[in-house]
Amino acid sequence: MPEALWTVLCGVFLCAGVLCMLCGVAGVYRFRFVLNRMHSAGILDTLGIFLILLGLAFASHSLEYLPKLLLILAALWVGSPIASHLVSRMEYLTDEDAKNHFREEDRT
Numbered sequence: 001m002p003e004a005l006w007t008v009l010c011g012v013f014l015c016a017g018v019l020c021m022l023c024g025v026a027g028v029y030r031f032r033f034v035l036n037r038m039h040s041a042g043i044l045d046t047l048g049i050f051l052i053l054l055g056l057a058f059a060s061h062s063l064e065y066l067p068k069l070l071l072i073l074a075a076l077w078v079g080s081p082i083a084s085h086l087v088s089r090m091e092y093l094t095d096e097d098a099k100n101h102f103r104e105e106d107r108t
Contacts (some may be wrong), residue, residue, distance in 0.1 A: 013055030041084075
């Protein structure tokens with residue numbers, strides 16, 4: 001593969017990852033409720049980091065760093081949902097006003 005194509009792919013994936021990160025950060029600052037912020041932050045650590053690590057894989061020009069990048073990605077994809085679940089559960093159980101944000105439909 002030509003060198004210019006590797007550079008273009010690296011730039012495209014890095015820019016797309018940074019764009020996802022910026023959208024996620026804007027959502028974190030925009031929303032007021034913690035669970036909504038966590039949903040927006042989910043974009044940051046799944047798609048954004050995946051695209052950035054993919055861009056870094058193209059930037060390395062070899063397969064030497066690919067297992068390390070995949071290990072980082074796997075650790076983030078395993079740890080992030082667990083941490084998000086624990087934080088959201090703690091917020092739901094400890095915040096008295098959190099239940100006002102949820103609506104139960106009338107079941108008749």
